Amino acid sequence: MNPMLVAARAGLSRGWIEFKQTLTTPGDLISILIVTGGFLAAMIWTRHTRVPGTHFSLGTTMLVSVLALNVVVYGVIRMGDLLVTEREDGTLLRAKAIPNGMLGYLLGKVVNISGQIAFVVAITLLIGAFLFTGLAIGSPGSWLTLVWVLVLGLLAMLPLGAVLGSLFESQRSAGGPMVLLLAGLAAISGIFYPITHLPVFLQWAGQVFPMYWLGLGMRSALLPNAMAAVEIGHSWRHLATFGVLSAWAVAGLVLAPVVLRRIARRESGSSVAARREKAMRR
Amino acid sequence: MDDVLDVRDLRMRYGKTDVLNGVSFAARPGEVLALLGPNGAGKTTTIEILEGFRMRSAGEVSVLGTDPAHAGEAWRARTGVVLQSWRDHAKWQVRELLAHLGRYYAPYSTPGVTRPWDVDDLLETVGLTAHAGKRVRNLSGGQRRRLDVAIGIVGRPELLFLDEPTAGFDPEARRDFHDVVHRLADREEATILLTTHDLDEAERLADRILILAGGTIIADGSADELARAMSGQSEVRWSRDGQRFVHAADDATAFVRELFRQYGESVEDLEVRRASLEDTYMALVRQAEHGAPRRLTAVAA
Numbered sequence: 246m247n248p249m250l251v252a253a254r255a256g257l258s259r260g261w262i263e264f265k266q267t268l269t270t271p272g273d274l275i276s277i278l279i280v281t282g283g284f285l286a287a288m289i290w291t292r293h294t295r296v297p298g299t300h301f302s303l304g305t306t307m308l309v310s311v312l313a314l315n316v317v318v319y320g321v322i323r324m325g326d327l328l329v330t331e332r333e334d335g336t337l338l339r340a341k342a343i344p345n346g347m348l349g350y351l352l353g354k355v356v357n358i359s360g361q362i363a364f365v366v367a368i369t370l371l372i373g374a375f376l377f378t379g380l381a382i383g384s385p386g387s388w389l390t391l392v393w394v395l396v397l398g399l400l401a402m403l404p405l406g407a408v409l410g411s412l413f414e415s416q417r418s419a420g421g422p423m424v425l426l427l428a429g430l431a432a433i434s435g436i437f438y439p440i441t442h443l444p445v446f447l448q449w450a451g452q453v454f455p456m457y458w459l460g461l462g463m464r465s466a467l468l469p470n471a472m473a474a475v476e477i478g479h480s481w482r483h484l485a486t487f488g489v490l491s492a493w494a495v496a497g498l499v500l501a502p503v504v505l506r507r508i509a510r511r512e513s514g515s516s517v518a519a520r521r522e523k524a525m526r527r
Numbered sequence: 528m529d530d531v532l533d534v535r536d537l538r539m540r541y542g543k544t545d546v547l548n549g550v551s552f553a554a555r556p557g558e559v560l561a562l563l564g565p566n567g568a569g570k571t572t573t574i575e576i577l578e579g580f581r582m583r584s585a586g587e588v589s590v591l592g593t594d595p596a597h598a599g600e601a602w603r604a605r606t607g608v609v610l611q612s613w614r615d616h617a618k619w620q621v622r623e624l625l626a627h628l629g630r631y632y633a634p635y636s637t638p639g640v641t642r643p644w645d646v647d648d649l650l651e652t653v654g655l656t657a658h659a660g661k662r663v664r665n666l667s668g669g670q671r672r673r674l675d676v677a678i679g680i681v682g683r684p685e686l687l688f689l690d691e692p693t694a695g696f697d698p699e700a701r702r703d704f705h706d707v708v709h710r711l712a713d714r715e716e717a718t719i720l721l722t723t724h725d726l727d728e729a730e731r732l733a734d735r736i737l738i739l740a741g742g743t744i745i746a747d748g749s750a751d752e753l754a755r756a757m758s759g760q761s762e763v764r765w766s767r768d769g770q771r772f773v774h775a776a777d778d779a780t781a782f783v784r785e786l787f788r789q790y791g792e793s794v795e796d797l798e799v800r801r802a803s804l805e806d807t808y809m810a811l812v813r814q815a816e817h818g819a820p821r822r823l824t825a826v827a828a
Contacts, residue, residue: 248600248634255630262627266618336615341580343631343682344604513580514610514690515571521613 252345259349260356267361280318281365284311285372287437292377296439296475301468303438305377309467310436312366313459316395317430319362320402321409322423327354328410332508333524335517341509351505355403362399370467380467387466390483394462397490401455404497411504414520430456439475448477455493462486529592531556531686531718532577537586539572546572548742550586554720554735556685559712561733562722565812568739570722574690577720578608591686604635604642607684607717609675609692617664621655621674622646624663625681632682643681653677653707669700676707680717687711689721693728701728708732726804738808740815750804753811764798771796 267273288311292304331337340346373380381387409423433443433451440448440457451457464472465481473481532554539547546569554560562570575581576588579595579602588594593602616624629643636642650656653673658666666674672692679687689708693701705728711717723729729736730750738746738753746753761779765772767790776782779799786794 246634248631251634252631255627259627262619262623270618331615334613334615335610338610339615339628339678342578342603342608342610343628344600344635345631346628349631513575513578514608515575517613518611 248345249348252349253352256349256352257356259353260360263353263357264360267357268364277361277365281315281369284314285369285376288373289376296472297442298475299472301472302377302379305373305379306439306464306468306472307437308369308373308377309380309463310460312369312467313398313434313456313463314431314436315365315369316362316398316459317402317456318427319358319365320399321406322427323361324354324358324403324406325410325413325423327358328407329413332410332512333517333520335521337509338512338514338517341512347505347509351407354407355399358403358406359399362395366395379469381469382467390462390466394459394466394486394490397487397494398455398459398462401459401490401493401497404501405455405493407501408497408504411508430454433457434460436460441475441477452477452489455490458486458489462490530554530589531558531591532560532720533587533589534573534577535587537573537576537588538584539569539576540584545742547583550739550742550744552737552744552747554718556718557712557716559708559719559732559734560721561729561736562720562739563724563726563729563736563808564722564739569742570739571690573739574688574720574722578606578688579603601635604632604682605685607679607682607687609679609687609689611675611690611694614664617662619663620659621661621663621666622650622659624674625649625677628678629681635682640683640685642683644683649677649681652710654703669696669703672696672700672704673707676704680711680715683715684717686718686720689719691722691724693723693725705731726808730804736804738811740812745815746807746811750807754802754804754807760802762798762800762802764796764800765794766796767793 267277285308288304288308290304291307292302294303295301296303296306328337337347337350340350370380370382374382413422430451431437433447434440434454434457435443435451436456440451443451461476461481462483464476465483465486470481473479476482530553532552534553535551537547537550538545550569550573552560562573564570572581576583577590577595579590579598582596588596590598591602591605595602619627626646629646632642644652647656650659653676655670655673655677658670663671663674676692679689692708693704696704708719708721709732712719719732721732733750735748736746736750736753737744748756760775760777763774763776763779763782763786765786774782779801783797783799
């Protein structure tokens with residue numbers, strides 16, 4: 246038996262167990278449903294508003310773009326948040342104290358978060374299919390595009406979340422900056438409104454970050470082809486989407502192990518105890 | 528057989544402060560060692576270096592024949608660390624967590640040692656069978672601590688580290704914990720290194736006691752040996768004609784014989800007390816803090 250293989254398998258089942266725990270813990274489930282419900286409410290509100298220059302529902306476009314936002318929220322914020330929390334509460338140290346435990350731990354996180362994203366995407370699409378018109382979910386091509394954009398998006402986001410989670414020392418210091426960063430990004434990434442209506446310099450800024458490309462990819466999968474007209478260059482730009490998301494994925498996958506190894510090396514009983522005391526004093 | 532732990536001239540420096548300056552000791556297979564010392568003496572630093580969680584500044588360290596600073600996962604599989612838990616894995620069920628953490632050890636079984644520990648047997652050993660289906664967050668403090676021990680030993684370690692294992696225990700939880708440690712040392716023949724502030728606990732659990740003060744080991748021996756080597760004196764108390772007396776005697780037996788010869792029937796309330804581990808400990812630490820540290824080594828018979 247190869248120990249790494251054993252740890253990898255243990256990690257996969259760890260992720261599945263954690264994912265099931267998320268769905269069976271009322272607090273976790275409710276927070277997922279509230280966020281999803283909030284977005285759905287905003288979409289329903291704008292259901293009859295038209296995307297400027299078209300006869301297409303703004304709510305439907307938003308529904309699809311918000312799927313991209315979800316990938317970023319869960320992939321970066323949830324991942325980062327879990328890492329900070331579990332470093333603080335000693336989960337990471339426990340993983341370090343067992344053979345190949347870090348491998349299992351990280352794989353578990355990847356499976357858990359991917360599961361949560363798949364869950365959110367599924368319920369959003371399910372409700373969307375009943376309440377919204379114009380979703381192009383009938384063709385296999387749509388689903389194929391959705392899958393590769395989703396997988397590439399996860400590959401780009403999860404390592405990034407791990408890196409961000411490593412930068413912050415405590416959960417309290419991490420939450421605020423992360424959410425602000427995300428809100429700013431969403432505003433310039435064409436999630437709630439077509440990016441072509443922004444000033445050109447903001448359009449360029451938005452295109453640097455993966456959120457825009459994830460959104461574009463989602464729209465290309467789930468909206469009618471004619472809607473490409475309101476995008477930059479009047480095109481879905483699949484090649485560029487693939488390129489930019491891959492670049493972020495490669496950067497993250499190179500950087501994350503380095504940063505993670507660094508924080509793992511620093512974990513010890515006394516560092517966890519010190520953080521515990523700090524947290525207790527608050 | 529080779530020593531399980533072999534530490535020579537271990538030094539640790541944080542910035543300009545020397546926390547450890549020349550710690551040396553060894554442990555034979557199956558020994559239970561207690562590391563005692565005042566706060567800030569470097570107990571935790573020492574144990575973390577041996578666990579491979581902290582880099583040392585200088586000195587030679589061999590744990591299970593390997594330098595922990597460069598040890599791999601196969602070495603990790605042979606050691607167990609009982610961590611002071613807080614709220615990790617709160618949503619997991621007790622049995623589920625032990626079964627999961629045990630999986631990582633399976634490839635490291637040897638003909639002599641089957642890893643991991645069978646979960647039902649392990650639950651029985653630490654007394655958590657009745658709580659196997661509970662979520663970790665619903666355990667009481669004492670149960671949670673037993674789970675920590677179970678996690679530390681799920682891989683059937685040849686060497687177990689316990690850093691202040693009973694801090695915050697009520698007397699019953701403490702006694703249960705001591706039972707588990709005894710069982711481990713006897714049945715599993717594990718070598719155990721524990722740090723504690725509780726002298727009574729050290730005396731009860733350890734084959735050998737190491738006292739760390741001023742960055743170095745100032746005493747090394749069994750509780751009895753330390754008491755004898757430190758001061759052969761015993762305290763004799765008695766009363767005569769309603770007056771109370773206290774005398775520190777080198778040879779208590781001879782002193783009491785003489786006492787009776789002189790005063791016979793009028794000696795009452797006689798009490799002879801051998802120096803306790805606490806007396807020895809206090810004397811040694813005070814000496815180390817004030818005078819030049821000298822190492823007191825009791826030679827085992």
